[in-house]
Amino acid sequence: MAKILIVDDAEFLRLRISKMLIGGGHEVIEADNGAKGVSIYKSAKPDVVLMDITMPEMDGLAALKEIRAADPNARVVMLTALGQESVVIEAVKNGAKDFVVKPFQPERVLAAIDKALA
Amino acid sequence: MTMNVKFLNPFVEAAHDVLSAEAGITPARGTVSLQQSALTADEVTVLISLVGQVQGVVLYGMSVEMGLLLVSRMMSQTFEAFDNLAQSGVAELGNVITGRASARLAKAGYVSTISPPTLIQGKELRISTFDFSRIVVPLRCDTGEITVHLALRENHSSEPDTSYVQINPRQVSPSAAIGVAVP
Numbered sequence: 001m002a003k004i005l006i007v008d009d010a011e012f013l014r015l016r017i018s019k020m021l022i023g024g025g026h027e028v029i030e031a032d033n034g035a036k037g038v039s040i041y042k043s044a045k046p047d048v049v050l051m052d053i054t055m056p057e058m059d060g061l062a063a064l065k066e067i068r069a070a071d072p073n074a075r076v077v078m079l080t081a082l083g084q085e086s087v088v089i090e091a092v093k094n095g096a097k098d099f100v101v102k103p104f105q106p107e108r109v110l111a112a113i114d115k116a117l118a
Numbered sequence: 119m120t121m122n123v124k125f126l127n128p129f130v131e132a133a134h135d136v137l138s139a140e141a142g143i144t145p146a147r148g149t150v151s152l153q154q155s156a157l158t159a160d161e162v163t164v165l166i167s168l169v170g171q172v173q174g175v176v177l178y179g180m181s182v183e184m185g186l187l188l189v190s191r192m193m194s195q196t197f198e199a200f201d202n203l204a205q206s207g208v209a210e211l212g213n214v215i216t217g218r219a220s221a222r223l224a225k226a227g228y229v230s231t232i233s234p235p236t237l238i239q240g241k242e243l244r245i246s247t248f249d250f251s252r253i254v255v256p257l258r259c260d261t262g263e264i265t266v267h268l269a270l271r272e273n274h275s276s277e278p279d280t281s282y283v284q285i286n287p288r289q290v291s292p293s294a295a296i297g298v299a300v301p
Binding site: 009010011012013015016019054056081102103105 | 136139140189192193202203204206207209210213214217218221234
């Protein structure tokens with residue numbers, strides 16, 4: 001079992017992914033924007049972060065950079081829509097371990113977490 | 119009046135892919151029409167803007183019942199109230215369809231950025247897209263209908279076009295109840 005932080009401004013998606021992960025035996029914590037995600041990461045030290053890209057206050061790319069600056073070993077998986085390829089490339093350059101494209105397939109999300117934990 | 123339909127198929131295909139993957143629904147395309155008058159809204163409307171080489175606004179209209187059915191299928195649990203969580207789900211569905219369509223448009227040479235979704239509640243609200251005529255396509259499912267409105271046009275300028283569609287509050291009927299949520 002791993003501790004997973006979901007950072008996404010869409011409440012529905014957080015709940016949906018949360019159900020999926022809890023069903024897979026993981027512990028879940030949530031943040032609804034990038035700034036809260038960074039703050040919660042520093043205090044809760046999750047094993048993996050699932051990070052949306054487009055969010056208010058602080059977007060996913062900025063949050064990724066802050067988390068990796070605080071913890072160079074942080075394992076972050078980006079949640080992305082099609083059409084955000086350039087941001088994904090930038091995220092991978094900045095240490096993102098993987099990315100998952102919406103709409104999500106549960107097995108793809110769980111596989112990305114397993115890969116990040118490996 | 120001519121209909122520029124080159125933007126139509128990316129949205130219809132994206133809607134088909136996303137509704138099928140997320141909700142197990144296979145929509146059938148109804149008769150496409152071109153409308154210039156203000157849109158008279160269904161009970162729920164998701165609005166997303168595009169800015170770039172194609173720009174304007176895309177609107178997805180449906181009944182509350184259809185919205186509840188979609189989120190119930192997406193979450194594999196029954197939603198009985200169209201609360202914040204259900205609204206977030208319907209808005210996200212519009213977001214994913216539009217994101218997927220914009221990726222298809224980018225491959226065809228029309229690169230754009232999409233806005234976060236806005237959800238409008240209120241049947242028969244009038245929403246004007248001004249001088250952007252709308253391609254209207256109903257997507258019919260066995261469980262109801264989603265109407266897609268595309269008020270889009272090419273932008274040949276390298277500079278952002280500040281004339282892209284925005285909702286003018288004066289165009290919204292003051293007698294109608296309106297709730298706006300930006301998930």
